[in-house]
Amino acid sequence: MSEVGLLSNNSAKLILNQTSQNILQLPVQETLDYFKSFGILLFRGFGVNYEQMKVFAEKFSSRFVLDKDRPIVDPRNKFVTLVDPGMHYVSPHCENANSPFRPDVIWFCCGVPASQGGETLFWDGVRVWEELDQELRQLLIAKKIKFCQKFPAADWKRFLGVGATLADVKRTLNGIPGLSYKINDDQSVSIEYVCSAVVKTKYGHQDAFANSLIAEYKNPRGVVTFADDSPIPATVINQIQQVMNKLTEVIPWQAGDLVMIDNSRFLHGRRSFTDTKRRIYSLLSYLK
Ligand SMILES: [Fe+2]
The missing domain is CATH 3.60.130.10 (Clavaminate synthase-like)
Structure with a gap:
């Protein structure tokens, strides 16, 4: 090596x-x-x-x-x-x-x-999670978050492969924990995905704040709420952002x-x- x-x-x-x-x-x-x-x-x-x-x-x-x-x-x-x-x-x-x-x-x-x-x-x-204050961590453990997205037919065909059909969409999406979806009249697919902001790392099984919460919150096209559809307060996002600002690393x-x-x-x-x-x-x- x-x-x-x-x-x-x-x-x-x-x-x-x-x-x-x-x-x-x-x-x-x-x-x-x-x-x-x-x-x-x-x-x-x-x-x-x-x-x-x-x-x-x-x-x-x-x-x-x-x-x-x-x-x-x-x-x-x-x-x-x-x-x-x-x-x-x-x-x-x-x-x-x-x-x-x-x-x-x-x-x-x-x-x-x-x-x-x-x-x-x-x-x-892992470090972000460790640095978040206790109250915020409790909130993120207690309340899952929900991401909503809509995929036009061209997008899911790109993801599933050219020639993919709505039957393939159903086969792919059925039975996934936390996921619900709807096929719209124009063949676009709307999905709602509920997950925790804190996940276990693949190696080491440590708690990690590893998610897309901040990016989707900041994205004008993104829709993210708590799982019960209540809005995520800006103060929560700001607190996370402040912690992350101190931990930013660069390639x-x-x-x-x-x-x-x-x-x-x-x-x-x-x-x-x-x-x-x-x-x-x-x-x-x-x-x-
Ligand atoms: Fe990326």
């Missing part, structure tokens, strides 16, 4: 290439062990491009999922996408955690960093960097930027 170390003041584990190794030569089990204990790995110096990201990710993954909003970069690599469109700040969230289809891992690789800004931000949900992108994030524990977001040349690619997967 290449030399490993921590970025200063950063909980991401840095795996640095000092022997001109190809990323595909890294030992899988050892890498996985690091991933399980740190939850976020930054591979630097391997000059990873998005094709290699996919091949490397395949060693750990049972399957990939496609994000509905993101542009595909290469028809031969249909799960690799650009990150969220636009150049704006992205609030903390776990990927697809406003639905029952939260992938285990989000992979990012950097083609071109922004000349200024555009860093990926991340938060350790200072260099071209060829690869990042692997445990989506059951870490939230991520990004700083705004203006550089149109910035290229960060992403991939979502479930682990083997």
Whole structure:
């Protein structure tokens, strides 16, 4: 294994290439062990491009999922996408955690960093949970949250595959705990997903504030309430935000960097930027 170390003041584990190794030569089990204990790995110096990201990710993954909003970069690599469109700040969230289809891992690789800004931000949900005050934690344990979303037919066909039918939608959505759905006349599908803001991490089974509450609350198109439809008070959001502001960490992108994030524990977001040349690619997967 290449030399490993921590970025200063950063909980991401840095795996640095000092022997001109190809990323595909890294030992899988050892890498996985690091991933399980740190939850976020930054591979630097391997000059990873998005094709290699996919091949490397395949060693750990049972399957990939496609994000509905993101542009595909290469028809031969249909799960690799650009990150969220636009150049704006992205609030903390776990990927697809406003639905029952939260992938285990989000992979990012950097083609071109922004000349200024555009860093990926991340938060350790275990630390966020530990830092929230007792009263707020009690509230979030006692009251689940509800996310509402509507998927036009084009969106669920992208998610389920071209040629998917309403029968496939029903097969996919029936029997999922916390989920209810309605098929509308125009074949769009409305879903309501009730879940806890505090989840157990996939590795270590620790409590983590790992969810999409803040991002959906801030999203003008997002609808999030408590499970009983009562509004989430702005004071609650502000308190969480204050704690998170103190725990924000940064990926200072260099071209060829690869990042692997445990989506059951870490939230991520990004700083705004203006550089149109910035290229960060992403991939979502479930682990083997
Ligand atoms: Fe994201």
